[in-house]
Amino acid sequence: MLEKIYITHGYTxxxxxxxxxxxxxxxxNQKIFTHIFDMPNSTEPDPQQWxxxxxxxIPQLDQHCYFIGHSLGCIATLRFLQQAKTQIGGIILVSGFVEKLPNLPxxxxxxxxxxxxxxxxQQIPKRVVIASEDDDVVNVQFTRNLAKNLQADYIEVSDYRHFLDRQGVTELPLVYEEIMKMVK
Structure with missing residues (x-):
């Protein structure tokens, strides 16, 4: 198990x-170490705490580390990677944003x-950003802007809204397929 995948959830x-x-x-099941964080105070998140x-x-970073972020977890992960200044394997950002959201001040x-x-x-050679055109939490334009700023591969789907379980999204094969492309 050389590859390590870290997943950071979003707000609440x-x-x-x-x-x-x-x-x-x-x-x-593919013998890939995977850790999903439980970020502190997710209902009142603080960027410094995160x-x-x-x-x-995260004990150490190297080219065998991959990150998956969802919503607020995207910018939190990017801030962590920026201060770490270490090259990693890749990142997948789902419904991400790096701008102030009018609906979530x-x-x-x-x-x-x-x-x-x-x-x-420079740090992240493989970058994928995923959005749903009908996202009702993070306007899809914010996620498009993130992809453009990161010069990431951009995938836009329909009918996933904000990729939440309450919206029926309890499986996300697209993320699995994209991360498996990265680690192979």
Missing amino acids: AHSQKHWFPWLKVRLE LEFHQQH ELDDFNKTPLDFTALI
């Missing part, structure tokens, strides 16, 4: 929500300082 979520448990089982949590729970602190996309692109 935890490791047993949405499609995360389903994905972990699939990846572990950064420190990542720093404390409580998350504005995560966007106070801009990311260094040039450095992140």
Whole structure:
């Protein structure tokens, strides 16, 4: 088990929500170490706490590390990687954003300082951003902007909204397929 995959959930979520448990089982069936974080205070998230949590729970970074982020977990992961300044294997960001969301001002602190996309692109050779055109939480344009800034492969689907279990998304084969392409 050389490859390691770390999954960071979003606002108000935890490791047993949405499609995360389903994905972990699939990846572990392929003998890939997979860890889904339970980020601190997900109902009142603090960017510094989330950064420190990542720093404390990821023992080392290298080209065998891959990251998957969902929603707020995307920018939290990117902030962690930016400060780590280490090359990794790749990243998949689902319904991500790096701008202030008009409908969620409580998350504005995560966007106070801009990311260094040039450095992140150098650090992350494989980058995929996934969005749903009918996302009802993060406007799809924010996710498109993230993909453009990261010069990432961009995949837009329909009828997944914000990729939440309450919206019927408890499996996400697209993410599994994309991460398996990266680790092979």
